[in-house]
Amino acid sequence: MRKGLITMAVLLLSGAMLFASAAPETQAAEGPIELKFWSLFTGGDGEFFNAMIENFNASQDEIHMTNDMVRFDDYYTRLTTALAAGTAPDVIVLHQARLINYVPSGALLPLDDYVSDEMLADFQKAPLEACRMDGSLYAIPFDVHPIVMYSNKALLEEAGITELPQTAEEFVEAAKKVKETTGQWGSLIDNTTGTYKAYTLTRLFVSLVNQQGGSMLTDDYSAAAFNNEYGYNALVWLQELLNEGVNPNELDYDAAMNMFRLGEGAFYFNGVWATGTMEQEEGLDFVASPLPPFMGKSAAWTDSHTFAIPVQKNQDPAKVEAAIKFMDWMTANADQWALAGNIPTRNSVLEGEAFNALPYRADYAAAVSTVVANPPTPAWGEIYETMSDLLESAVTKNEDPQTALDSMESTVNEIISHY
Amino acid sequence: MIPGNKDTRDGILFSLPFLIVFVLFMVYPLLFGFYISFFQWNILGTPKFLGLQNYAELFQDAKFWSSLWHTVQFVLMTTPVLLVMGFLMALLVTSKSPLKGILETCFFVPYIFSMTVVATLWAWIMQKDFGIINQVLGLLGKEGVSWLTSDKNAMWSISIATYWWTAGFNMVLFTAGIKQISKEIYESAIVDGASTFQSIIHITIPLVKPTTILCLILQIIASFNVFGQVYVMTGGGPAGSTRVLIQYIYETGFSYFRMGYSAAMSYILFVIIMAVSVMQYVFLGRRND
Numbered sequence: 001m002r003k004g005l006i007t008m009a010v011l012l013l014s015g016a017m018l019f020a021s022a023a024p025e026t027q028a029a030e031g032p033i034e035l036k037f038w039s040l041f042t043g044g045d046g047e048f049f050n051a052m053i054e055n056f057n058a059s060q061d062e063i064h065m066t067n068d069m070v071r072f073d074d075y076y077t078r079l080t081t082a083l084a085a086g087t088a089p090d091v092i093v094l095h096q097a098r099l100i101n102y103v104p105s106g107a108l109l110p111l112d113d114y115v116s117d118e119m120l121a122d123f124q125k126a127p128l129e130a131c132r133m134d135g136s137l138y139a140i141p142f143d144v145h146p147i148v149m150y151s152n153k154a155l156l157e158e159a160g161i162t163e164l165p166q167t168a169e170e171f172v173e174a175a176k177k178v179k180e181t182t183g184q185w186g187s188l189i190d191n192t193t194g195t196y197k198a199y200t201l202t203r204l205f206v207s208l209v210n211q212q213g214g215s216m217l218t219d220d221y222s223a224a225a226f227n228n229e230y231g232y233n234a235l236v237w238l239q240e241l242l243n244e245g246v247n248p249n250e251l252d253y254d255a256a257m258n259m260f261r262l263g264e265g266a267f268y269f270n271g272v273w274a275t276g277t278m279e280q281e282e283g284l285d286f287v288a289s290p291l292p293p294f295m296g297k298s299a300a301w302t303d304s305h306t307f308a309i310p311v312q313k314n315q316d317p318a319k320v321e322a323a324i325k326f327m328d329w330m331t332a333n334a335d336q337w338a339l340a341g342n343i344p345t346r347n348s349v350l351e352g353e354a355f356n357a358l359p360y361r362a363d364y365a366a367a368v369s370t371v372v373a374n375p376p377t378p379a380w381g382e383i384y385e386t387m388s389d390l391l392e393s394a395v396t397k398n399e400d401p402q403t404a405l406d407s408m409e410s411t412v413n414e415i416i417s418h419y
Numbered sequence: 420m421i422p423g424n425k426d427t428r429d430g431i432l433f434s435l436p437f438l439i440v441f442v443l444f445m446v447y448p449l450l451f452g453f454y455i456s457f458f459q460w461n462i463l464g465t466p467k468f469l470g471l472q473n474y475a476e477l478f479q480d481a482k483f484w485s486s487l488w489h490t491v492q493f494v495l496m497t498t499p500v501l502l503v504m505g506f507l508m509a510l511l512v513t514s515k516s517p518l519k520g521i522l523e524t525c526f527f528v529p530y531i532f533s534m535t536v537v538a539t540l541w542a543w544i545m546q547k548d549f550g551i552i553n554q555v556l557g558l559l560g561k562e563g564v565s566w567l568t569s570d571k572n573a574m575w576s577i578s579i580a581t582y583w584w585t586a587g588f589n590m591v592l593f594t595a596g597i598k599q600i601s602k603e604i605y606e607s608a609i610v611d612g613a614s615t616f617q618s619i620i621h622i623t624i625p626l627v628k629p630t631t632i633l634c635l636i637l638q639i640i641a642s643f644n645v646f647g648q649v650y651v652m653t654g655g656g657p658a659g660s661t662r663v664l665i666q667y668i669y670e671t672g673f674s675y676f677r678m679g680y681s682a683a684m685s686y687i688l689f690v691i692i693m694a695v696s697v698m699q700y701v702f703l704g705r706r707n708d
Contacts, residue, residue, distance in 0.1 A: 073654075077673040084462045101676070105463035192568045193656025194546075248548075250568035250657070255548040378461075382675045393658035396568075418476075418677065 032064040033322045036089035039067050040075040044257075044277035045340035052336050056329050063322045065091075073196070076381075083107045088310040091323045094139060096130050096304035097374035101381065103133045109309040110136040114324050122346045123331075127304050130373060139306035140327045143334065143342035146302035146371045147203045148364065149292060150260060150268040150278060153285040158182050159266070164287075168208075168237050168294040171267070175246035178266040185265035186246030189238070191395045194252025197388040198395075200269055201238060203301040205391055207291055208234035210299035210372045221377040222416060227409035233295060235394060235401045242395060249396055260286075272364055275341025279359075288341075288360040290367030302371035305342070307331075343368055379419040383412050456682035466679070473683035483684060485659070486667040487691075489574065493649075493663060494642040496578040501638055502631065504582060505589025510619065512590065513597045523594075527587040534584075538651035541580035542567065545652075567653050570660035577648050577661060584648075585641070589634050596630030597623060632703045636696060643692050664688055 041049045046069060053067045068089075070078055076098065082088040083102070094102065102108050115137065120128065127141035151164060156174075159181040165171040175186025190200045205226075206216055214230030217223065226234075241247035251259075260268035261281045275288050291300040307327045309320060330337070334344035335354035343364050349355055350365055374380055390411060394404035456473055458466035477483050512523045529537065544551050545566035553563030566576040600623065608618050624631075646665035649655060655662035655670075664684065672681030 080462055080676060081673070101461075102463065105461065107463050193654045193658070194567075195654075197654060197656065198658075250547060250565050252547070252568065255546070258549065385670075385674070389656070389659045392656065396657065418680075 032062055033318060035063055035065045035091060035319065035322055035326060037065055037067045037091050038070050038075070038079065038089050038093070040070055040072050040093060042069065042072045045273045045337075045342065048276055048337060048340035052330065052333070055333070055336065056326065059329065063325060065326060083310055086313050088312075090309070090319050091326055092308055092310055093142070094306050094308050096127070096139070096141065096306050097376075097380055097384075099131065099133065099138060099306070099308075100376050100378050102308075103138050104378075107311060108138045109311050109315070109320070110138060111140065111309065111324070112137050114320060115140070119328055122348050124345050124347065124350070124368070126368070127345045130304065131306055139308040140331060141345040142305040142307055142327075142331055143337055143345060144302055144304045144368050144371065145271045145273050145342050146291070146300040146364070146367065147200075147207060147269055148272050148275075148288055148290055148300070148367075150270065150274070150286055150288050152260065152263055152266050152268075153287055154263065155182050155184055155266040164289060164292065166292045166294075168233075171292070171294060172237075172240060172244060172246070175241065175267060176244060179246045182266075184263070185248055185259070186244075187241055187267040187269075188251065188256045188260050188265035189241065189247050189269055190251045190253045190256035191238075191242075191247075192250045192252050192392055193389075194254055196253045197385060198253075198392040199384075199388050200253065200256070201391040201395060202384060202388045203271075204238065204269060205231075205234050205387070206301040206372060207299055208237065208295050210301075211293055211295040211297055213296065215372075215375075216383075217375045217377070217412075217416075221375050221379075224409040224412035224416075227405045230295075231405050231408075232401055235391070235405060237294070238391070238395050239398055239401065243398065260284075272341040272343060275360060276339050288364075290363055290370075298367065298370040299372050300367065300370060302368075303374060304345075377416070377419065379416045382415050386411055386415060452682040452685060455679055456686055458679045460678045461676040462678055463676075469679065473680045474687075476680065477683055477687060482659075482662075482667060483664075486662050486664045487688075489661055490643060490645065490664045492574055493578065493645050494639060496574060497581050497642045497645075498635070498638045500578070500582055501586055501589055502634055504586040505634060506593050506627075506631075508586060508590035509593030509597055510623070512594050523590075526590050529584050530587040532584070534647040535651060537580060537584045538648045541576075541583075541648075542652045545576050545580075568657050570657050573653050573657060573661045577652050580652065581645075581648055589638065592630055592634050592637075593627065596627040600626045632699070635703070636699050639695055639699070640692055643688070643695070 037053070039046065039049055050067065050069075053065050057064055079088065079092060079094075080102075099108075120137075123141065124144075127144050128137075131137055131139040131141055149164070155178055156162075156164075159174075159178045161174050161177060165174045171187070178184060178186045189204065191198050209216060209226050209230045212230040212233065214226060214228065216226055218225045242249050248259075256265075256268065257270065257274065257277070259265050261278065261284055263284060269291070272288075278284060278286055278288070290298070293299070307323075307330065309323050331344070331346050332348065334342075334346065334349045335352055335358075338344055338349075338355050338358055338361050341361070341364075343361065344350055344355060355365075356362055374384075387408065390404065390408045393399060394401070394408075455466065457469060457471070459469050459473075460466035508522070508526045512519050512526070516522070545553075547553060547563060547565055547568050550563075550566070552566065556563055565572055567573050604622055604626075605618055608622060613621070644665060645663050646669065649661050649663050650666055650669075653661045655666050665688070668681050668684045668688070671677045671684065
């Protein structure tokens with residue numbers, strides 16, 4: 001009997017210890033401060049990020065950063081549940097567009113008291129201001145990553161195209177010419193769901209609507225605003241590339257990137273984060289340029305990675321301080337992050353030699369003034385994903401553009417009504 | 420009760436470790452889910468009471484109905500095939516074939532892989548531009564098939580991967596069922612001049628019926644709960660044409676953090692599975708007694 005009770009107690013205790021291990025462990029007095037970080041960088045820029053973390057750890061011995069890679073699609077799920085459970089890592093990365101989902105519920109620590117004014121003065125205004133809500137700073141912008149155009153120089157040369165297309169019509173003509181003379185694809189816009197949804201379609205659609213002077217949502221973010229000639233022109237152009245036979249149908253994100261790397265298509269659209277991967281591809285002679293003003297003025301979809309500190313039950317000031325140091329180092333050395341293609345946010349980096357020695361990046365940086373910020377509404381995440389599905393269907397099945405736009409508009413309005 | 424016998428107490432003590440985990444991770448979430456289905460709640464903020472609004476919204480939500488329909492499609496596409504496959508595999512394995520040992524292993528091995536492994540593997544095999552099936556078709560001069568990127572094929576492709584993955588489990592159940600049938604019945608059938616085929620039709624199939632019903636119920640419940648294969652292989656695509664109900668529940672809850680609405684949908688799925696199971700029990704189970 002006695003034995004039974006003891007066994008029971010041991011069982012219960014070991015059960016309790018299982019749960020206890022989730023609680024914050026106390027810091028050892030000796031040795032560097034251990035910080036935890038979850039990375040969402042899986043789109044070709046992951047290895048550059050990991051290298052930066054290693055460099056950060058090697059650069060000093062006060063702080064040791066450990067980094068876990070999380071599948072991009074599951075990242076926000078894990079992050080949010082961890083925030084709710086109080087088990088989030090010490091520093092997190094968030095897309096600027098997502099701040100709106102976390103700040104109002106008080107999940108992020110306001111950074112104003114921890115960051116020095118000199119540090120902030122070094123940042124570009126636009127990305128920094130995008131991290132402020134109701135007057136408080138909740139995140140530090142790490143990069144800006146707009147969508148850009150990649151062109152295969154060899155294929156263009158073979159097709160006799162000397163200048164990059166600047167309008168929607170020129171682009172279709174150039175793509176046709178490539179297809180006719182080289183037999184390769186004119187453009188490689190991914191348009192179906194694979195590892196990712198057809199985000200490229202949404203990114204281009206957002207860019208094109210804005211290039212004509214329109215926007216995705218009304219000024220107060222209460223309704224869709226793209227069901228007009230702007231949206232129509234954008235959608236018809238995306239469909240035209242398939243109807244003309246210059247862009248493959250049912251192409252997924254990974255396949256599009258692989259085909260461009262293998263030289264099977266002349267033009268490719270993706271975020272700047274793919275630049276580093278392309279540069280590593282041997283035998284690929286390409287040029288990357290800011291998204292051309294296909295439909296009027298320059299405008300390109302963008303987002304921004306930002307660093308933030310989750311509010312913890314027992315916030316350890318030493319860890320907060322260490323986290324700020326980490327953010328400072330990462331942003332101040334973002335020329336290493338620019339190797340992947342991302343655009344740094346600090347003036348000292350943008351003006352620095354290391355950054356300017358890299359190809360294309362200076363052009364990207366110059367184009368940052370024309371990027372389109374994501375609408376700051378909690379509904380945007382669902383709108384963005386849903387638009388990707390609806391555009392996929394409209395483009396791959398060549399649906400009537402007006403009917404498709406009508407249905408997108410009502411779906412988006414329906415989504416907004418739930419938030 | 421025998422004096423000194425502490426069976427009841429010991430029984431409770433021994434089941435306590437399981438019960439604690441069960442209550443904590445099954446019963447509590449179940450009740451909490453039902454409670455939260457009457458609220459608007461984003462996990463981080465304070466829940467806001469909505470009454471029955473989540474349930475009312477659900478009936479108007481086209482995405483809910485299309486997801487439910489995709490789930491039903493998957494149930495219809497997989498259940499009969501998996502039962503027949505499992506039964507045929509079991510016949511081979513219980514036959515006198517010298518290969519039966521190898522076959523049993525071959526049939527069952529896929530089942531021990533995790534869902535992610537199986538789904539990733541098949542997603543690669545069926546990839547449109549670089550997948551091995553389309554590569555082989557290309558070598559034969561045929562055009563590649565849009566396995567996962569056409570809304571006509573995608574659900575079948577997921578089903579094929581599922582056949583490969585789980586048929587082995589049904590085989591195990593059927594094998595056990597077939598082995599329980601007394602040898603003497605077959606022997607007397609042979610004496611009466613029955614062919615193997617006749618034995619299967621008139622002896623094996625009727626006598627294995629309890630197993631068939633068990634398999635059917637388990638299979639329908641499993642198929643209704645489909646999520647992983649779809650999520651990994653197509654992400655619900657193309658354009659949401661394979662989005663199943665659990666995936667929609669997952670997305671609403673854990674991508675868009677509308678926990679209340681997500682919970683309400685889970686309860687509707689619960690009611691549906693419950694109703695199907697009860698119906699099966701009533702119509703198929705009873706007659707067996």
